[in-house]
Amino acid sequence: MKKLLFGALVLSFMSACNSDNISNQEEISQESGASANLTASKRSCPSDHIREKALQKDPALRARFEANELQAENFTRDLQMGKVLPDGTVEIPVVFNVIYNTSGQNVSDARIAEQIAVLNADYGATNSDINKIPAAFQSSAAGNVKISFKLVATNRKQSSKTAWRSDLEEMKKSTTGGINATDPTKNMNIWVVNSILDEDNQPGTLGYAYYPESAGLWYDGLVIGYQYIGKTGASAPFNLGRTVTHEVGHYLNLPHLWGSSNTGCQTDYSNDTPTSPGPNYGTPSYPLNRVCGGVSRSQMFMNYMDYVDDKAMFMFSANQKTRMQAVVAAAGPRAGLR
């Protein structure tokens, strides 16, 4: 819509210019005639007039003109935000909103820094356990996803609440005892709470996140139990910061390997992750074959989008990388993060 509007503005501006241009030319020719002098007395340049005639005649040329203007607009925005690094990596600004009851639940700045470092290692493929990827899956490994993370703010608030329901989202509004998101169109907000209960008041949720269709809404972002932030003092076997790695995957449009429903054997929209009937837990041994539709496949249980322990997950696939890149691309649903 923005592009179309811009195009319309340029067009109307150009036609306005054109009429000026014609009257200028008439003026000049009158003056020239009067003085019989070929030297201009007033500056005149017909480039826009020539361009407009060419654009009217040639739709392909017009398309290139519009694409160039859009590219210039995006380039300018990227420079202003300063979030696309020279190698093309998109650096996502991260805001932590820590809501705690006891001081032990008030995760330290050091632990938050550890969490950011884990994200940058896992998404940059510099995690120390990446060499554990089985040979059969190495050709489909993502490598550097080219998305990085930068802590821009940490907000803290004490609360008398000892648990937070995932379906109520009270942690995300100051009026319900939480902390309002910091502009979720431009920042990835992570709320850290002492305990997450599901809609039936049951514990067991480590974290959850919203997919890109919720980009920029007041509740957009991640919610993570304080026990699973960073490494130091985190709760084994979820003490390597990978709950956040997994939830950021959802935030960047990756479903679980078995698809978005609990029935399993559904698509995760990445054709390089073998179809899976459901989650794997703990620390499975490779190879692990499971069946979907009568076909047995070796499972990529070491993918961050499975349910295994932190130390058993250490890769994204190449298709998953492409999907995440699409989300933060200039025309993607989370372009505002750039």
Ligand SMILES: [Zn+2]
């Ligand atoms: Zn998940």
